Amino acid sequence: MMKKLLILLSFSLSLHTLASGTIIECLGREELVLHKKKSTGPLYKLNQYFIIEASALQKLSLKEKYFEKICGKGIKNSPSLGLLYYGLTEGVSIFQPVDVELAPSNRFLLTEMGRLIDSLPLIFFDYLSQIQAQAPSAACLKTEIPQLATLFHEYRYIGEDLDKDWIKTKNKEVTFIFSKLHQLKDIFAACEKREKDKEKDEKSK
DSSP states (O other), X not given: OHHHHHHHHHHHHHGGXXXXXXXXXHHHHHHHHHXXXXXXXXXXXXXXXXXXXXXXXXXXXXXXXXXHHHHOTTOOSOHHHHHHHHHHHHGGGGBOOOOTTTOTTHHHHHHHHHHHHHHHHHHHHHHHHHHHHHSSSTTHHHHHOTHHHHXXXXXXXXXXXXXXXXXXXXXXXXXXXXXXXXXXXXXXHHHHHHHHHHHHHHHHO
């Protein structure tokens, strides 16, 4: 915990000196926006996770086409969600390749890139659980996003027996889920209306 705090403190103090066009700079801009909104919810926690990872792996960089999709000037969605999405669906191929022959120290970076990608399914489901905890009803997300039920079941009950690349076989479902995650206000409004209608029906009986 202390190490994470030191990383975040160092990052906050040096944000203005970071080179433009890097993952850490992109995530840092998002952190500042969330800080101004006094947001400490699921998206803030996701952002902090990636900031810590990117701070620890200074040489980590995205391929240009993925950087544009995640952090490009015209992108309106969260960079943290974008990084999570492309990491889940494309794996380590989103990162600039590293040459272990040129620099033996790159072996560590290559290993850490794989570890980061392997951690994303857990981060994904933790994020979804945090979102669900904020929802107006217990089954809100699974009702509005039916694809979640199957994924949650496989991940929770098959778990360790799943192939580590299992999530990549679910690209269609993951893509649909992320499209819905950008519409949380509408989803929560629909769930809230359903709960109110349910209460009215029960009172009228």
